[in-house]
Amino acid sequence: MNRCKWSIATTALAAMLAISGCGGGGGSEAPPNNTGAGEEVSEYSEAMSVYRQKCLSCHGAELQGRSAPSLQQVGAKYDEAQIAQIITEGQGGMPAFGRQLSEEEIGSLAEWLAVQQ
Numbered sequence: 424m425n426r427c428k429w430s431i432a433t434t435a436l437a438a439m440l441a442i443s444g445c446g447g448g449g450g451s452e453a454p455p456n457n458t459g460a461g462e463e464v465s466e467y468s469e470a471m472s473v474y475r476q477k478c479l480s481c482h483g484a485e486l487q488g489r490s491a492p493s494l495q496q497v498g499a500k501y502d503e504a505q506i507a508q509i510i511t512e513g514q515g516g517m518p519a520f521g522r523q524l525s526e527e528e529i530g531s532l533a534e535w536l537a538v539q540q
């Protein structure tokens with residue numbers, strides 16, 4: 424009986440190690456395309472992958488801005504709802520993404536950008 428318990432515990436531990444091993448922070452395996460948000464990688468990974476596909480070309484890999492303004496401190500300027508609105512409806516030279524992205528994708532982008540401050 425006890426043996427069975429142990430093997431479950433060991434498997435769970437191994438799975439945890441495997442997951443945390445992918446989270447970056449290890450010296451040699453620097454993650455490619457790091458968007459600079461450090462340890463928030465796993466919590467905001469969906470937002471960051473949408474960002475890489477749809478936003479990076481104008482706002483830069485590090486949110487530093489290219490043809491578009493920097494988003495590195497965008498959370499200090501707008502709250503989550505305002506950011507979601509800008510993404511959905513566009514603003515100035517910023518295209519509207521309301522038709523290209525789901526509400527959920529826009530919501531997670533807004534949540535992630537709102538903590539950039």
Ligand code: HEC
Nearest residue numbers: 477478481491492497506509510514515516517518520532
């Ligand atoms: C075609 C280039 C382009 C793309 C792609 C793009 N943006 Fe923008 N974005 C801009 C420009 C230009 C502005 C400045 C708009 C203005 O005149 O106020 C901007 C502004 C913003 C702002 C407001 C910044 C501020 O300080 O006022 C946010 C937030 C933003 N973009 C988020 C995003 C997100 C999230 C995506 C991906 C879904 C994205 N953008 C994709 C060009 C782009």
